[in-house]
Amino acid sequence: MPGDSTHDTTGGTSTVSTTEGKGRAESPAGADVAGGALVRAPASEETAVAVTRRRLLEMISSGALHPGERLGAERELAHDLGVSRTTLRQALGLLEESGAVRRVPGRGGGTFVARPKLERDLSRVVGIPAMLRDQGFTAGSRVVGASIGGADETTAHALGLNPGDLVTEIIRIRLADGHPISLEHARFPALRFPGLLDMHLGGSIYELLEATYGVSPGDATERIEAVPAGPAEAALLDIAENAPLLAITRTTRDPEERPFEFSHDLFRADRTRILVHTTGSNRVTDSAHTRGRPVDLP
Numbered sequence: 599m600p601g602d603s604t605h606d607t608t609g610g611t612s613t614v615s616t617t618e619g620k621g622r623a624e625s626p627a628g629a630d631v632a633g634g635a636l637v638r639a640p641a642s643e644e645t646a647v648a649v650t651r652r653r654l655l656e657m658i659s660s661g662a663l664h665p666g667e668r669l670g671a672e673r674e675l676a677h678d679l680g681v682s683r684t685t686l687r688q689a690l691g692l693l694e695e696s697g698a699v700r701r702v703p704g705r706g707g708g709t710f711v712a713r714p715k716l717e718r719d720l721s722r723v724v725g726i727p728a729m730l731r732d733q734g735f736t737a738g739s740r741v742v743g744a745s746i747g748g749a750d751e752t753t754a755h756a757l758g759l760n761p762g763d764l765v766t767e768i769i770r771i772r773l774a775d776g777h778p779i780s781l782e783h784a785r786f787p788a789l790r791f792p793g794l795l796d797m798h799l800g801g802s803i804y805e806l807l808e809a810t811y812g813v814s815p816g817d818a819t820e821r822i823e824a825v826p827a828g829p830a831e832a833a834l835l836d837i838a839e840n841a842p843l844l845a846i847t848r849t850t851r852d853p854e855e856r857p858f859e860f861s862h863d864l865f866r867a868d869r870t871r872i873l874v875h876t877t878g879s880n881r882v883t884d885s886a887h888t889r890g891r892p893v894d895l896p
Contacts, residue, residue: 650689723815725802738773756860764788784861816853842867
């Protein structure tokens with residue numbers, strides 16, 4: 599029939615059928631059709647992508663490429679690796695999907711080795727410095743502001759105070775290996791922790807409160823949502839405006855269930871991974887029933 603054709607090859611290697619109005623051909627998996635002809639991607643090219651990806655990962659893990667380092671120009675990098683630019687692009691795409699590299703568009707952009715991510719374990723109430731140290735980072739802090747003022751309604755409700763009661767506010771940038779990873783805005787009942795502002799605030803507040811006032815975390819309620827970075831947050835965290843952030847609002851209580859901290863933290867989404875431990879319903883203990891707190895994900 600006009601417009602319809604069928605071609606069978608001897609040996610049964612392939613069958614190509616074209617139909618008028620479709621302009622495409624049925625073909626075996628892994629093959630493509632251009633102009634009615636069967637075209638199969640060379641197996642060697644597919645292997646080259648995997649090999650290139652592995653070689654780049656080895657360069658990152660060995661320290662030949664450092665976190666935050668910009669990879670060379672695409673043409674030069676492909677030449678050094680002995681592969682085509684198409685193969686290199688595919689390998690970099692796989693690395694970007696896995697979080698090993700990040701691509702920054704525009705002038706001055708490029709492909710950079712991603713910095714390692716902080717794993718934020720929601721099953722533990724622990725200060726950021728201890729969390730960073732446990733994962734091999736060098737922890738640091740930069741105090742942006744510290745003051746005493748009246749509690750607004752939200753803060754008062756979280757801390758069991760009356761609106762207007764005095765709270766100590768501490769705003770800090772948390773650093774991992776010298777680079778900003780989060781912006782922390784914490785509030786504490788001022789009368790419970792007198793003289794807090796006179797102390798060194800660059801380390802762990804939890805460790806400071808326990809050593810000075812005998813107060814330690816018992817449990818916490820945390821609510822997490824994704825938000826875009828505003829101009830001020832972007833400048834402080836050294837990221838682009840509207841870059842994704844993980845906003846964590848936390849109320850921390852002592853072992854006697856008295857709230858002592860209300861905090862709003864902004865974590866860089868490109869540097870943070872959330873870890874949640876869950877238990878099957880048939881394994882929930884009495885302790886979990888009485889002490890468990892839900893984590894709301896709006």
